[in-house]
Amino acid sequence: MRSKLMIFFLLLLTLTFAVFTAGKIIFLLTYEFAIFILLNYLYLRYVKNSLDLYIIAHEEKFTVGEEAEYEINLINNSFLPVFNVEIRDYSTVSGKFGLMEGYLASFKNKKFKKKFTLPRRGIYFVGPFELKIQDPFGIFTRVKFYDFKIKLKVFPKVRDIKPSLKAAQQLGIVEAKNRAFEDYTNMLQLRKYVPGDSIKRIHWKVSAKKGELYAKEFQISAMSEVYLLWDLNKGHFLDDVDGKLDEECAECMVSVAKYCLLAGIPVNLLDYPSGQVQVRGRTIRDFGAFMEASIKNFPVYDKGILDFEGLDVVIPKDATLVLITPYLDSFVLNKLHELQDTGVEVLIYYVNDYGKIKDKIDKIRVGMVFWRHKNGEKVKGSFV
Structure with a gap:
């Protein structure tokens, strides 16, 4: 700006000097100076468009x-x-x-x-x-x-994990004695009919050939659902200055989701503000939706963990709630214990240092996994 003002000041000065002196050479220099400025302007306009x-x-x-x-x-x-x-x-x-x-x-x-x-x-x-x-x-x-x-x-990074789950949870294709988990598309064997068997189990063709009743037994496969609750309460990340804790929670969420989808376990990510299902997955082809959710959800809410109306309605009985959180207090633990008493299996992924909840370990009556394992201890769960 200063150079531009200087140029125009010199142009005005030479023009004034030429007018008062009426010198031919001075007028010629003034015109040349003016043409010089104009050419620079036209040059710049041309170059800009090019x-x-x-x-x-x-x-x-x-x-x-x-x-x-x-x-x-x-x-x-x-x-x-x-x-x-x-x-x-x-x-x-x-x-x-x-x-x-x-x-x-x-x-x-x-x-x-x-x-x-x-x-x-x-x-x-x-x-x-x-x-x-x-x-x-x-x-x-x-x-x-x-x-x-x-x-x-x-x-976030996706890690290969194998969550430590109780056999009673019946997650994935595992054996179970509960007939509620029988897969009626896969017959395991035939056996003689015993009183109490459902009439729907009778294999009529075989029974007709054998002259006595035979019942069908089916392969047991438990396909319970997993519900992921990712803690996004900003008050639980006040010490997370570099964002590392937040990133580890995101890693945990996508890693658990991938494990479930690969194992054929239906998995749902709960929406933190509302407590309703945000993302549903049934096969590994649905994993992309969980990855997309991981880059759209951040700890920016004031709402507390489990502070949702009707959460016990959203999560069906015999399902598993996986809570991913860097913070646990007595109120949260009591809520989780109450939820588990209704028939919902609960598993906590604690994404923080063990020392922060060392005094609460004896009060935890649900499954627990420590995402960080610097101390190498195994407490009511298994380390990733």
Whole structure:
């Protein structure tokens, strides 16, 4: 701005001097000076319209901790060189940065690579971008804005785990003596009919051949449902300055969901604000929905764990509630104990240091798994 004012001041000064002196040479210098300024202005307008900016992101989905990059390609489509250009990047992936390129020859392009590592899950954007262009003498400045964005999704890590579950929970394809879990599509064997068997079990064709009644026994497969309750109470993450605790909770959620889906266990993610089902999954093909949910849910709520109306109605009897939380107190434990007394199996994934609940271990009457296991102890559950 200062250089521009100086140029116009000199132009006005020479014009004034030429008028008062009526000197032919002075007028000629004034005209040449004015044409010089005009040419710089026209040059800048032409060059601005001849510049193009392209952004290339080879991948759009990442895992927390992975290195990612995108490429900025600046192209000069003009036969005139560009003397001063600055690229301003307003991307949310790493904050804005200025990149100066002092010279770009005619019909040439320049590539810049931006590498970064994102420690937190979520949705990020590459862009928008801004070009700041100046004429060779810095008299005029023009800005060209590119309002396009590339969406990048950063998902939590998925770990291979084997949750420690009680046999009574009947999760997955496991043996069970309860006939409620019989799979009527898979007959295991035939046996002689005994009083008390349902008439629906009688195999009539075999009974007709044998001359006596035979009953069908079916393969037992327990297909109970799992309900994931992911603690998103912001008050439980006050000490989580670097976001590591939040990331571990997200890892736990997607890891448990993947295990259930691979084992053929129906799994549901509860919506934290309402307590209703947010995501349902039956097979591993549904796992993508849980990954998407992991980058849209964050601990931003004031609502307490289990502070939902009708949670015992949403979760059917004989189902399993898996609570993923970094915080446990007496109130929460009492609620979980009451829920388990209604017939719902409860399993806690505690995502925090063991020392924070060491004094409460003896009061916990539900299954428990410690996601962190620095102390190496096994307490009422198993460590991941």
